[in-house]
Amino acid sequence: MARKPVIAGNWKMFKTVSETVRYFDEFKPLVADADHCEILLCTPSPTLTSAVDTVRGTAIQIGSQNHYWESEGAFTGEISAPMVKATGCSHALVGHSERRQYFGETDATVLKRTKSALAEGLTPVVCVGETLEERESNNTETVLATQFLGGLGALTTDEFSRIIIAYEPVWAIGTGRTATPEMADEAHRFIRQQAADQFGSELADSVRILYGGSVKPGNCNSLMACENIDGGLVGGASLKPEEFAKIVHFADQPA
Ligand code: PEP
Numbered sequence: 001m002a003r004k005p006v007i008a009g010n011w012k013m014f015k016t017v018s019e020t021v022r023y024f025d026e027f028k029p030l031v032a033d034a035d036h037c038e039i040l041l042c043t044p045s046p047t048l049t050s051a052v053d054t055v056r057g058t059a060i061q062i063g064s065q066n067h068y069w070e071s072e073g074a075f076t077g078e079i080s081a082p083m084v085k086a087t088g089c090s091h092a093l094v095g096h097s098e099r100r101q102y103f104g105e106t107d108a109t110v111l112k113r114t115k116s117a118l119a120e121g122l123t124p125v126v127c128v129g130e131t132l133e134e135r136e137s138n139n140t141e142t143v144l145a146t147q148f149l150g151g152l153g154a155l156t157t158d159e160f161s162r163i164i165i166a167y168e169p170v171w172a173i174g175t176g177r178t179a180t181p182e183m184a185d186e187a188h189r190f191i192r193q194q195a196a197d198q199f200g201s202e203l204a205d206s207v208r209i210l211y212g213g214s215v216k217p218g219n220c221n222s223l224m225a226c227e228n229i230d231g232g233l234v235g236g237a238s239l240k241p242e243e244f245a246k247i248v249h250f251a252d253q254p255a
Contacts, residue, residue: 003208005037005224005231005251006164008125009238010065010093010212013044020047023241024054030245035059036252037231040125041238042093045079052088063091063125066099069112081113081120092117095127095151097170107150114151118159125164125233126152127212128191132171140169141190148194160199165209166233167191172213174235181222181229184211188228217246224251 015023020043031039042063043051051062068078084092094117095110110126117124128151130143144167152160167187169179179187188209196204211223212233223229231251238244
């Protein structure tokens with residue numbers, strides 16, 4: 001089955017509103033002809049509205065990086081899925097490993113955030129991935145299965161049909177150390193098999209699974225060529241318009 005690739009950027013805690021506007025002014029013409037993939041940028045909360053305004057009329061989509069699962073309430077410092085939706089965002093990043101590592105995100109809270117995003121009509125991009133210790137102790141598949149079953153596996157079939165998954169080995173994020181295409185494809189195949197076991201082969205064949213972890217213009221080509229890799233979630237290399245545009249264009253001509 002043909003799955004349209006998604007090239008997604010995660011700006012993490014970088015860029016102010018004025019830097020955001022400048023970025024998109026530079027980035028938009030570089031990807032104006034790119035209709036072979038979906039382009040998504042997950043930007044910091046204070047920049048969402050201006051990002052949405054700046055890309056209006058283009059195919060570039062904007063997503064949040066994190067939200068709380070309640071719609072509103074006494075939760076100081078949090079933003080909700082309805083608030084994200086009201087900015088004009090289409091996507092919501094959920095369960096990034098930095099949220100899991102530093103802010104207590106668990107499979108159970110990933111599930112709640114995913115469901116609350118779906119309830120607002122946002123497309124969640126849900127992250128899973130093992131640490132270096134887990135990989136080196138041969139526990140990658142156990143960890144992925146646990147994360148899948150504890151989070152995504154509890155979605156309804158309809159909910160699952162509306163998500164994107166990102167496989168991001170924690171040891172490859174921001175480290176310059178990328179999974180080999182074989183390693184990444186094997187993990188993606190395993191996640192797809194989990195999806196097939198839980199939701200059937202048709203949905204498993206159609207779900208997009210992105211690879212994340214030090215993706216750069218120099219390595220994205222061979223990753224994107226893998227059978228089970230349907231795009232990338234890019235951190236550092238999404239901060240520079242020309243670098244991210246190169247990755248977008250490489251998705252059209254995998255090695
Ligand atoms: C990320 O932030 O999801 C990520 C993969 O970062 P980097 O590309 O910098 O490793």
